[in-house]
Amino acid sequence: MTQAVDAPxxxxxxxxxxxxxxxxxxxxxxxxxxxxxxSAQVAIVGPxxxxxxxxxxxxxxxxxxxxxxxxxxxxxxxxxxxxxxxALRSRAFGFVFQQFHLLExxxxxxxxxxxxxxxxxxxxxxxxxxxxxxxxxxxxxxxDHRPGQLSGGEQQRVAIARAIAHDPRVVFADEPxxxxxxxxxxxxxxxxxxxxxxxxxxxTHDAAIADSLPRRVRMRDGRIEQDVDQEARA
Amino acid sequence: MRLRLSVADTLAxxxxxxxxxxxxxxxxxxGVAIGIATLVAVIGIAGTNQAHTRTQLEALGANVLEVTxxxxxxxxIPLPTSAAAMIRRIGPVEGAAALRDLPAHKAYxxxxxxxxxxxxITVAAVEPELANAMDLxxxxxxxxxxxxxxxxxxxxxxxxxxxxxxSAVGQRVWIGDEWYGVLGVLAPAQLAPxxxxxALIGDEWAIAHVGDPQITTIxxxxxxxxxxxxxxxxxxxxxxxxxxxVTVAAPSRLEQAQTAVDExxxxxxxxxxxxxxxxxxxxxxxxxxxxxxxxxxxxxxxRAVGARAGQVRLQFVVEAALIxxxxxxxxxxxxxxxxxxxxxxxxxxxxxxxxxxxxxVVLAVLVGALAGAYPASRAARLSPTQALRGG
Numbered sequence: 373m374t375q376a377v378d379a380p381x382x383x384x385x386x387x388x389x390x391x392x393x394x395x396x397x398x399x400x401x402x403x404x405x406x407x408x409x410x411s412a413q414v415a416i417v418g419p420x421x422x423x424x425x426x427x428x429x430x431x432x433x434x435x436x437x438x439x440x441x442x443x444x445x446x447x448x449x450x451x452x453x454x455x456x457x458x459a460l461r462s463r464a465f466g467f468v469f470q471q472f473h474l475l476e477x478x479x480x481x482x483x484x485x486x487x488x489x490x491x492x493x494x495x496x497x498x499x500x501x502x503x504x505x506x507x508x509x510x511x512x513x514x515x516d517h518r519p520g521q522l523s524g525g526e527q528q529r530v531a532i533a534r535a536i537a538h539d540p541r542v543v544f545a546d547e548p549x550x551x552x553x554x555x556x557x558x559x560x561x562x563x564x565x566x567x568x569x570x571x572x573x574x575x576t577h578d579a580a581i582a583d584s585l586p587r588r589v590r591m592r593d594g595r596i597e598q599d600v601d602q603e604a605r606a
Numbered sequence: 607m608r609l610r611l612s613v614a615d616t617l618a619x620x621x622x623x624x625x626x627x628x629x630x631x632x633x634x635x636x637g638v639a640i641g642i643a644t645l646v647a648v649i650g651i652a653g654t655n656q657a658h659t660r661t662q663l664e665a666l667g668a669n670v671l672e673v674t675x676x677x678x679x680x681x682x683i684p685l686p687t688s689a690a691a692m693i694r695r696i697g698p699v700e701g702a703a704a705l706r707d708l709p710a711h712k713a714y715x716x717x718x719x720x721x722x723x724x725x726x727i728t729v730a731a732v733e734p735e736l737a738n739a740m741d742l743x744x745x746x747x748x749x750x751x752x753x754x755x756x757x758x759x760x761x762x763x764x765x766x767x768x769x770x771x772x773s774a775v776g777q778r779v780w781i782g783d784e785w786y787g788v789l790g791v792l793a794p795a796q797l798a799p800x801x802x803x804x805a806l807i808g809d810e811w812a813i814a815h816v817g818d819p820q821i822t823t824i825x826x827x828x829x830x831x832x833x834x835x836x837x838x839x840x841x842x843x844x845x846x847x848x849x850x851x852v853t854v855a856a857p858s859r860l861e862q863a864q865t866a867v868d869e870x871x872x873x874x875x876x877x878x879x880x881x882x883x884x885x886x887x888x889x890x891x892x893x894x895x896x897x898x899x900x901x902x903x904x905x906x907x908x909r910a911v912g913a914r915a916g917q918v919r920l921q922f923v924v925e926a927a928l929i930x931x932x933x934x935x936x937x938x939x940x941x942x943x944x945x946x947x948x949x950x951x952x953x954x955x956x957x958x959x960x961x962x963x964x965x966x967v968v969l970a971v972l973v974g975a976l977a978g979a980y981p982a983s984r985a986a987r988l989s990p991t992q993a994l995r996g997g
Contacts, residue, residue: 426991434910434990455914459609462912469994473907477626489619490912492609534911 379446380407381541381571382431387440389426389594400426401594403440408542413565413572415582418591424575425546427591431573432465432544433457445541462491466535466543466570470550472527474519480506480530481515487534505533509563525556532563542571549581557581611917620924623897624932631929634893637886638933638973639940641879642966646941646959648875651948653957661955662796669833669856670740670797673824673840676851683851685821689844690733693824696839698832701739706731706809706819711782713760713805715770719780727766729781729805731812731819739825740798747775747790755808758815760786765802767791781805782816798825883969886933887977894926894981898988905985906993915986922982923975930974934967941966 384406390397400423408414408431416424429435431442433449441450444464449457466487474483484502493501506515509529519527528548535543545564549557561581564572574585582588583602590598611619624631673693675685690704711729734750736742742749749761760779762772767788770779778785786807795801812819824844828836833856841849898905905918913921942958949956 425995429991432910434994455916458909458912458914458917460912461910462609465910467907467910469907471903473903473994475622475626475904477622486908487911489615490609490611490908490914490917495615 379410380443381410381412381445382408383443384427384431385441385443387427387430387437387442389423389430389435390438399594401430401437404594404596406431406589406596406599408571408573410541410571411568412587413585414574414587414589415585416573416575416589416591417577417579417582418597420577421593422591423594424591428544428546428573428575431542432467433461458490463538464541466538466540468528468531468535468543468545468548468564470547472519472524472531472551474527474530474534476519479516479518480511480522480533483519483530484534484537488538491538493538501537502533505537506530508536509533523556524552525560528552528556528560529563532560536567536570540570542573543567545572545574547575547577549576549578609912616920616924617928619921620928623901623922623925624929627897630893631932634889635886635929635933635936637882637889638930638970639886639937641882641884641886641973642934642937642970643940643944644875644879644882644937645966645969646938646962647944647948648872648879649959649962650941650945650957652872653959654945654949654952654954657957658952658954669828669836671826671828671833671837671840672855673826673844674853674855675821675845676853678848678851683845683848685824685844685852687821689821690735690824692843693826693840694735696828696836696843698829698836700827700829701735702824702826703733703735703739704809704821704824705733705736706812707822708782708807708812708816708819711816713762713766713770714780715772717780717785727769727803727805729807730822731809731816732806733809736806736825739827740795740801741827742795742798742801743793744790745793747788749790750806750808752810754789756810756814757808758784758786758811759789759808761790761792761806762788763792763802763804763806764794766805769803770805779805781807797827883973887973890926890929890974890977891980893929894922894978895984897925898922898981898985901985902988902993902996905988906990909988909990910994918988919982919986922985923978926978926982927971927975930970930972930977931967933974934970937970938963938966 384404387401387404388399389401390399404427416427418424426435430437433442441448443449444460449460452460475486481499481502484505485498488498488501503515506512509532511526511529511533514522514526522530548564549560552560561584564574565584574581576582586602588600588602589596675683677683690702693699693702708729708731713727713729734752734755737749745764760781762770772779772788772791775788775790777788779788792801826836826840837854840854841852844852908918942963945958946956
């Protein structure tokens with residue numbers, strides 16, 4: 373049985389990034405090439421200053437590369453306007469952050485709806501998707517709670533619900549367990565790993581988390597040092 | 607592809623900020639509220655005063671005209687002696703009387719004061735009709751009648767009597783070069799306050815003994831509402847031979863004085879309102895700049911989930927405009943309450959101006975939106991990555 377090769381959900385093509393520094397510029401990323409398949413689950417690891425956070429920002433179109441391109445579902449983003457990239461993010465990407473970034477004065481459902489606000493859904497669709505997403509992360513009973521009434525782990529689950537409510541192609545997670553204790557962090561990672569039909573890119577400094585994902589990309593000094601398909605090893 | 611937020615979504619997004627920080631929002635709308643309250647109250651108070659003055663004047667049956675002689679090609683043309691009598695025959699005229707100023711004459715308490723010293727009191731010769739025409743009331747003694755108009759008697763205005771130290775009828779006043787007996791003292795003249803400082807003598811006596819005084823002014827009181835009719839007819843009635851030499855004016859010094867006071871008061875208070883609005887705007891700018899700083903995380907998040915820079919900017923401009931709206935509405939209500947209070951305290955009927963209220967609210971919204979422009983553009987320019995890291 374032949375399987376068609378899946379087109380990548382996202383491809384990084386020869387991306388470099390410079391930042392102004394002192395009198396000149398500092399090159400933070402050097403010619404990165406990377407492909408993420410539609411159901412890939414990738415950990416990006418590396419010491420502080422290796423450029424992994426910058427790479428995630430660029431992959432998520434939150435930042436522009438100095439040279440190179442990010443191709444999403446076959447479409448090049450190099451020539452896209454700010455408005456086009458925003459529209460792309462609203463449909464194709466979901467983000468999970470270390471600090472959760474929930475709004476304190478609205479409940480969980482409305483926080484999840486915020487992730488759908490700019491994507492063109494009707495208010496009814498937003499409500500339905502939000503409640504469904506909260507169910508998927510196991511917080512159906514807490515839909516009307518405010519972040520202040522939720523534990524850290526629960527808040528991160530709300531953030532994950534927000535990230536998946538619109539069925540994105542890729543979920544980007546920047547140190548998702550950084551503000552959580554070991555046990556809570558582990559259950560959050562279980563949840564993330566359980567997401568199907570979406571690619572997952574996780575930045576982490578935690579070796580255990582990195583090892584739990586099928587693919588590990590190690591970075592150092594703005595370059596990819598190693599790109600290991602861990603399942604293939606096993 | 608450009609995805610737009612609905613108006614409902616835009617408004618809901620913009621109200622999130624103020625709702626999450628109610629006390630701070632309240633404080634930031636205070637400046638604008640005070641500015642608009644001042645605006646509405648000033649216009650309301652001035653309107654109340656003006657309406658009251660107009661009502662007063664109309665209650666006095668006042669539609670007052672002053673007729674004065676004008677110039678012909680060869681110089682001034684005096685009004686005929688019969689002019690006042692002719693004017694009295696005009697239908698809607700309720701009273702008309704001639705006054706002749708005697709500028710060379712001064713009034714003193716004794717005959718020992720040097721002629722060069724003045725007292726501010728002017729002397730004029732008047733027809734007995736003047737009391738009816740100008741609704742002059744006598745506080746003490748009597749007004750002229752046909753008999754006393756022909757003898758050396760004087761009726762003093764209320765202030766003139768005070769200055770001369772005259773308190774009783776029968777005392778004497780030195781005018782020109784003889785003594786005049788005080789016939790009466792007038793009450794303060796509401797319709798024609800200029801009479802308060804005058805010493806009035808009978809015109810029959812004056813014409814016979816004081817040279818040939820010309821008519822300075824004919825005072826005319828017409829029925830309420832008929833003033834312009836009467837005004838049109840007066841020139842040809844007063845001087846049929848030279849109607850172009852007749853000037854008719856509607857001075858009503860009371861109304862003029864009131865208007866002058868209102869206008870200077872209004873200018874001052876509008877200046878204060880403008881300053882208060884400026885301070886209010888600065889308050890909103892300040893609040894919004896702080897809000898943008900505090901909400902960097904939220905701004906970065908919105909950008910991450912697909913908000914365009916322009917949508918972020920719009921969110922904060924609308925938020926500032928809503929603060930302005932709330933401040934303007936509260937200010938308009940407060941201004942109306944102040945106007946009603948003014949009416950209650952002065953027992954005048956309060957006049958609230960709804961156009962001023964509406965204009966004030968619109969102005970407040972504009973001030974808010976303008977104030978929000980700078981902080982909003984700072985929010986829009988934030989780099990999402992940095993906003994998310996820092997927040």
